[in-house]
Amino acid sequence: MPKPTIDDVARLAGVSPKTVSRVVNREPNVRAATRERVQQAIAELSYHPNQFARNLASHRSRLIALIYDDPSAYEVPSSGYILRLQQGTLKACRDASYELLIHPCRYNSRQVVDELRTLIAQVRPAGIILAAPLSNMPKIVASIEASGTPLVRLSPGSEIPGHRVVATNDREISAEMTRYLASLGHHRIAFIKGHRQHKAVGLRYLGYLDGLRGAGLERADELVVAGDNSVGSGERCAEQLLQLPHPPTAIFAANDDMAAGVLRVAARNEVKVPEELSVAGCDDISLARQIHPMLTTIRQPLVTMAERAAWSIIDGAVDDGPGGGMEIVAGTIQYRESTGPAPD
Amino acid sequence: MPKPTIDDVARLAGVSPKTVSRVVNREPNVRAATRERVQQAIAELSYHPNQFARNLASHRSRLIALIYDDPSAYEVPSSGYILRLQQGTLKACRDASYELLIHPCRYNSRQVVDELRTLIAQVRPAGIILAAPLSNMPKIVASIEASGTPLVRLSPGSEIPGHRVVATNDREISAEMTRYLASLGHHRIAFIKGHRQHKAVGLRYLGYLDGLRGAGLERADELVVAGDNSVGSGERCAEQLLQLPHPPTAIFAANDDMAAGVLRVAARNEVKVPEELSVAGCDDISLARQIHPMLTTIRQPLVTMAERAAWSIIDGAVDDGPGGGMEIVAGTIQYRESTGPAPD
DNA sequence: GTCAATACTGACAGCGCTGTCAGCCAGCGG
DNA sequence: CCGCTGGCTGACAGCGCTGTCAGTATTGAC
Missing domain, CATH: 3.40.50.2300 (Response regulator)
Structure with missing residues (x-):
């Protein structure tokens, strides 16, 4: 049996495909009753919108690119760092039905800039999350900005006015x-x-x-x-x-x-x-x-930071202008064994 | 300036869009001279095919899903393992201009099967790479197989006849x-x-x-x-x-x-x-x-194993039938400080 | 009750590419 | 000379969805 399309749903709900599209995309201006009927039809057919068609028609991908320094370049991978970044981004992606593209790259390699240019041209991500230390490298930041792709920098402690940054306290x-x-x-x-x-x-x-x-x-x-x-x-x-x-x-x-x-x-x-x-x-x-x-x-709070960064791409809040550009996520103290009451 | 489309290339090369498509996809039956001309036009315009349109028209995505046990579920993440898997898969993806979708999931969670079903329905990946230990769990393997998605299991040392497996020696x-x-x-x-x-x-x-x-x-x-x-x-x-x-x-x-x-x-x-x-x-x-x-x-040789797994999806070699199903990648000994000549 | 403003809905035309199939041409056997 | 094969090329019709815009229902103000 072929996968149900938006037309199948529309027929079942007795509305136009466009209305189904509105419901799926949570657009306003759909009467509650209509919305209800469409949602039932979606459930009944277990309809999943075809991402490729969505992307093609809307000229926007639902892909977030997470770019970080390639850990395999070093002897001891700072892998916890990256996994937590991924984890946070994935969380947001799942909730928003976005997808995550990961792209490690070596900051000191000559072709980084070309590489990113190609990446952007090929996949046209909805946005890019740039992790530290790449997020503090002017050349890389500039090359992404030049492409017009929404960019969020993940940068513990540094800020550039007018750029979207998620940082920690x-x-x-x-x-x-x-x-x-x-x-x-x-x-x-x-x-x-x-x-x-x-x-x-x-x-x-x-x-x-x-x-x-x-x-x-x-x-x-x-x-x-x-x-x-x-x-x-x-x-x-x-x-x-x-x-x-x-x-x-x-x-x-x-x-x-x-x-x-x-x-x-x-x-x-x-x-x-x-x-x-x-x-x-x-x-x-x-x-x-x-x-x-x-x-x-x-x-x-790397997980949360990455999650917030992803959401600001998803919500289109990247170009919030000055002031709104910086978001702070609070860290937490992990109380463990190495601290205790002072000796008498 | 808008991105060049296949039609722009076709016009410049003086051929039909379909012929450009043939060249881009390395299909046979294009005269060498024609191919040449098209390639020049592509280079001149620095044309990149729109993946979304390709996917939509061809009903195949160029997305490989890498599925592994969620490391954040544990106190000490076995992160080197996952990063190396990612690294290998990414390598193949880059070379074949595929994209990588990562999907950590908890093997013991109740909804794993549903979760994977949704994933498959939503993104319709070209293939799935399933890492150990998930790759040895019958329920998970079965649910992916049922969807008809090409599956490669990464499994150090275990084999199921008729399944594609990349293993080590x-x-x-x-x-x-x-x-x-x-x-x-x-x-x-x-x-x-x-x-x-x-x-x-x-x-x-x-x-x-x-x-x-x-x-x-x-x-x-x-x-x-x-x-x-x-x-x-x-x-x-x-x-x-x-x-x-x-x-x-x-x-x-x-x-x-x-x-x-x-x-x-x-x-x-x-x-x-x-x-x-x-x-x-x-x-x-x-x-x-x-x-x-x-x-x-x-x-x-995790990096290589993952790379081989990705290639077998890209090459469509997953359904190679019995016999060709298993591929072995050799491990290597890392000689370091803890071994030396026997005492007298 | 009228009229404008607003809320909702649908028709339609693509997005940029590929699958299908028909057409063309050169080469070759009869 | 015809007919036929096989390599090469292009016309065309979508893939499944969304943006645009026009059309209809409903609301609120008077």
Whole structure:
């Protein structure tokens, strides 16, 4: 038996195909009774609109392209990141009966721009979601914009006026983490700054300062040290902090890798975590749950961010103009084993 | 300027649209000179066929659906696995100008079958690639087959006659790993079996036996222990093996998690790896490169497997009938730090 | 009650491509 | 010379849907 078409539905419901189309597309100006009848007919025939015909007739695809840096280019794939992006986008796609096209590409490859141009020409996606770090590369952003395809950048912490961006509240949530540590009785909370070029990581430091203020604590210069986002730098910073005459009882690192370095040093020096030292990180990388003790950290709301990005394409809210361009999705603190009450 | 259509190309080349279509689709029965002229016109206008119109007119989509078990359902996502599947499929898709649709689903969810039915009805993919473990679930396989959609199962080690399967040479490569350990001078090579329901893992045991035979070694009963694929079981098995009066100098585990358990026990007991004990695993999960020492393991050729699967859909080779249904892609051994010459 | 404004509905013409089939031409056997 | 095959090409009719616009029903204001 052949698949039912819009005409079959129309005949059964006693309306025109166009009216069926209106119902399917949730367009206004259909009487409730009519809508009802059409919906019954759709259910009865278990009709599914043919996406190809829809796309062809409407000149719009229902395809969202998710573009991210190719993880296979690296030794250790940051795969949790990508899977969560995919997951969020997929969620929105399913609900809106859109489809998802994924396109990893190497940011440093010469032909990236050509590659994207071809992609756009071939599939004409309804919109593009560009994940960090690609979302911060002017060349790539410019080439997509030039094509006129709606673009949403997923960028933790950076913003360009007039562009649609979904970002997270790095600063606020870092402040919250700091206040949480303070609420556990910690008075000397150290902070390990990240790489100075990493914008989001910079915001976290500001959040730390906010948090100290909020908890009524003084900022102590010797408790702020600078790493470079690597595990190794976390170790060095931790050593420096623990050798202080009056060492901190809690260390908040601007990313999980550095926090893992702190844990390593603590283990080496037989400093018990969390009994003697609380450690908190940022990012909730998969390692955070695999190490012992499991790391208290800030989870970036990647799934939600990607979902919001997809919806802004689906809703056509990409060209919202200045002001409405930025959307913030709040991160959450994952309370785990590495933080606890301050020692007496 | 509007995108060029097939008619524009036809006019420029002085042929009919249908002939352009023939050239684009690599159909036979076009004179070489004509083909040439058309190709020039295509290049000149930088014409890209409209996929939606193609799909609509030809009743075939150029979409491959990759279906896999939803990793977000678990605490620790086996994300390397999925990314590599995606990577392989994408490669084929790009080369054939197909598109990739990804669809994670939870194998144990009640509505999986309905969900897949809807997916198929909505997008009518050209074919479906079903990844393990879904590929071994009769209900899911049956529901896809019932729809008539070409199906390729990605299944390390299991086969159903008459079905298209892309598999790997688990048994042979495990034998090779065993021979490699023997070649390093190890005479007492232990094996940790995996979960008895995991078919691929069973084949690895047979490969181990083959390898022993190939190296002229005797099989010793006390050197074969059974785990259940978990890290914890690997630890238990390792303890058992190391307490033997005449312990093994090499341990080959049927998966990386168990091998990681072995490494953990070695570290606890201050057994130096690889100086005193060589350890090998299977799967090359991302953890294998993150632990110390980095694990020698068998890398499943997932990327290639997925690529082959996609090509067999693209080439329409799915219904090759019995015999041609199974394709084997060879795995490779990743030689890393956890294996070395046997102690004197 | 009238009239304009508004809500609803349907006819129709494509979207850009491909399947079908008919037509043309060259080559060849009779 | 005819008829016939087989390689090559094009005319044409949709694929199943949506945008446009015109037409009809209904509402509200007076």
